[in-house]
Amino acid sequence: MLPPHSFNLTTSDPSTFILTGIPGLEAAHIWISIPFSMVYVIGLFGNFMLLFVIGKEQTLHKPMYLLLCMLALTDIGTSTSVVPKALCIFWFNLKGITVGGCLTQMFFLHAVSIMQSAVLVTMAFDRYVAICNPLTYATILTNARIAKLGVVGLIRAVLCILPLPLLLSRQPFCANHIIPHTYCEHIALAKMSCGDSTVNRTYGLVMAFVVLGFDLSLVSLSYGLIIRAVLRISSKTAHQKALNTCTAHICVMLMSFTLFFFSTLTHRFGQRITPHVHIILANLFFLIPPMLNPIIYGVKTKELRDKVLKYILLKYICRM
Template identity: 80%
Template sequence: MAVFNLTPSEPSTFILPGIPGLEAAHIWISIPFSIFYIIGLLGNFMVLFVVGKEETLHKPMYLLLCMLALTDIAIPTSVMPKALCIFWFNLRGITVAGCLTQMFFLHVGSMTNSAVLVTMAFDRYVAICNPLRYATILTNARIAKLGLLGMMRAVLLALPVTLLLNRQPFCANHIIPHTYCEHMAVSIMSCGDTTVNRMYGLVLTFVVIGLDLTLIALSYGLIIRAVLRISQKEAHQKALNTCTAHICVMLTTYTPSLFTVLRHRFGQGITPHVHIILANLYFLLPPMLNPIIYGVKTKELRDKVGKCPCRI
């Protein structure tokens, strides 16, 4: 991680006012936000605890669930503690270094999360299309390497975003109308030419999401082709049921992500407070829902979660 140096003429801090226009309601807004955040943390830590404790769950699929849980902990944690400090204690200041660091970890978490979802799609493809070779193709070591590769990709792609902004001179007006350091909002604070920053951010978003969605679509295309070759309807249902949880998680992750990007780029008619609330919900709802989805749809995990409290 680079050290963020500031010249004396630049502001040492940014101001995050929270949700402009709704300052009087900050305490009330913080209640559902904190509840969603706590539920998400408890659910994802439960997944990590159960999978770590139960040796029968030390399999590639559950290792991927642990990776997903880690990203679902990291993403809201990079945003919510500061947002809650704004809502509860009116602590609105954040150093420029802290702002850029928050942005870096937010981008790394989001892109790693997307890489994990791609790996999950590949896992489902192998499980359905090559079930006899599943144990040899997808070992725990290979899954760990794919997870590390996804994180390295995220770091290498997110670092230029941070470094490009670090080189920009910031104007005297350093109020960021948001609850966290969002890339485009920080770019607007610069007095310099941010064309490269904006273009890189836009290309990065669509390349990462576009590439990952393409790989997922390819995996599911091959899965559907394999399923259609099966003659028994029961086998159809069983094969598709193994993908249900992953499909639901993808919908909770990519739908709000694409909506947020398109709204920020083209939704100038949306009022700022609605934009900020929806942006925060994007970081809160998927991490809260993902453990619930896998807990409901994965019988083996659900059974182990039910047994764990009895053993503690």
């Protein structure tokens, strides 16, 4: 068996980047990989279980659950874009990645994140219509319309992110191709450019704060209107029921947007924060939500929880 150092690639190859993993914590890579892999597997299991149950149950073929499927797919996409390569670094010291592979990873990672943001906006709109206009819900939000909104969100994500790898592919990179990270992130690649990367940095910042800031504003507006409508409900039972339908969505959105903006701001402007803290925070953004989202919805959505428990019990009974 080859020793671990034999997997290392030199930085002399201009078509190859070197991902270092977590700088300063190389000796602990094996230990760090344990929670990484556990959280990743739990997230995959939860999201695939959610997709399986919703796909099997005809009673769950509704707009809200179609949106949950979209969220599960984006969760799988974001975590899978990051974790397998990180584990290859942690376990086998496979640090090399081609320039094309790096740009491809960056594109999918950011595109899926933008797509996820669009899904969260649509979910907020879904809850707004369900609570503020319940009588017209079935006509406004149909499965076909939700599918069309999903396609629009996908097109928007591709059009917004595609310029990033295209602009970077035209940049000359310095001789030192070492990226102090576990994955290819846009700002990390822009910093390695020997040319003028002002356009890349500006465009990346605009995408992060204009597109996602716009999405967050729409989410805030939707829930502001929901809260106003709920406060006007005189019945305490109806009041509580309306709030319960939003709790899971609010938890997921707060977690997703907070982690994203905190990670982005510390990576760009937190020069006093040590690099390994930056990188761990960035990885947590792609690890924690995919693990917690199916748990939150499984616990807070009674109809979905009952169906999941039914399948788990059936599987247990069949094994007896």
